[in-house]
Amino acid sequence: MQQISIPARAKINLAIDVLDVRDDGYHEVAMVMQTIALSDRLQVSGQDELIIESNSKEIPLDESNLVYRAAKLLQKESGTKLGAYIFIEKNIPVAAGLAGGSTDAAAALIALNQIWQLHYPISYLAALGGKLGSDIPFCLVGGTCLAQGRGENITLLPPLPKLWLVLVNPGFAVPTVQVYKKFDTIEVTKRPNISKLLAAMGDNDVINMVENMVNVLEDSTVSMFPKVKQLEEELLGSGALKALMCGSGPTVLGIAKDKDHAMTIAARMEGRYPFITVTETI
Ligand code: ATP
Numbered sequence: 111m112q113q114i115s116i117p118a119r120a121k122i123n124l125a126i127d128v129l130d131v132r133d134d135g136y137h138e139v140a141m142v143m144q145t146i147a148l149s150d151r152l153q154v155s156g157q158d159e160l161i162i163e164s165n166s167k168e169i170p171l172d173e174s175n176l177v178y179r180a181a182k183l184l185q186k187e188s189g190t191k192l193g194a195y196i197f198i199e200k201n202i203p204v205a206a207g208l209a210g211g212s213t214d215a216a217a218a219l220i221a222l223n224q225i226w227q228l229h230y231p232i233s234y235l236a237a238l239g240g241k242l243g244s245d246i247p248f249c250l251v252g253g254t255c256l257a258q259g260r261g262e263n264i265t266l267l268p269p270l271p272k273l274w275l276v277l278v279n280p281g282f283a284v285p286t287v288q289v290y291k292k293f294d295t296i297e298v299t300k301r302p303n304i305s306k307l308l309a310a311m312g313d314n315d316v317i318n319m320v321e322n323m324v325n326v327l328e329d330s331t332v333s334m335f336p337k338v339k340q341l342e343e344e345l346l347g348s349g350a351l352k353a354l355m356c357g358s359g360p361t362v363l364g365i366a367k368d369k370d371h372a373m374t375i376a377a378r379m380e381g382r383y384p385f386i387t388v389t390e391t392i
Pocket of ligand 1: 114168169170174176177180198203205206207208209210211212214243286357358359376
């Protein structure tokens with residue numbers, strides 16, 4: 111029986127801009143997405159039933175698990191009668207703005223496509239994944255991308271110069287839907303200039319790149335969870351070149367000069383928050 115062990119990498123956003131609300135109720139977004147080394151791991155093997163297990167007590171293991179939903183959708187689309195045992199080793203904080211659920215779903219689609227010998231191209235899996243969650247197509251492609259539409263329209267960008275990061279999660283969940291609802295009612299103070307960011311990235315100009323990294327959702331999340339602002343200030347106070355909220359929060363990333371600098375920042379933050387890790391862009 112074939113067994114696959116596959117990493118499911120988290121993402122950060124170098125920029126998020128939210129544009130209009132569309133007729134279907136979704137917000138039109140423009141996001142620069144980046145895969146990072148922090149990852150969950152899926153162990154997948156073929157069997158008759160579909161069974162999901164995990165080392166995490168924080169995620170559902172029933173039909174609401176995104177991995178389960180992805181597997182069911184792939185079964186339905188392909189007509190296969192095969193099942194699978196999937197173990198999710200969870201390392202990415204949950205409901206943290208790091209696309210933990212989406213990346214697990216993307217990894218499951220890749221692994222099951224192989225185990226069930228379906229031979230679908232990534233573009234087809236991405237179209238399927240986009241029905242379950244806007245971040246899933248990006249998680250399937252990975253690297254550095256511009257995401258538009260609901261976030262499901264992906265354009266691959268040239269790889270970035272490596273960035274070393276310190277990720278800090280304050281240990282509470284932030285529901286993405288709530289952040290977007292609040293966003294519609296508040297005045298935004300900071301918007302990214304995505305064209306400038308893309309130009310800096312194209313020039314490998316790290317200074318201008320870092321300067322143009324802006325998350326428009328920050329005002330919304332901070333208005334409901336002021337601790338996120340405090341966390342950003344602490345990261346800057348610990349020496350980070352920049353502090354930026356990931357996705358809809360509450361994880362905050364600090365940018366470091368190099369790996370040693372990242373380790374120093376993490377050591378200074380130690381003991382203050384439940385999740386602090388050093389990671390890098392991929
Ligand atoms: P995004 O950045 O895409 O908005 P997130 O990182 O903020 O996502 P997730 O970790 O994906 O949030 O969790 C969002 C919700 O999805 C949680 O309420 C969680 O219970 C649920 N969920 C379902 N399946 C999974 C999974 N495999 N891993 C994590 N969360 C899952």
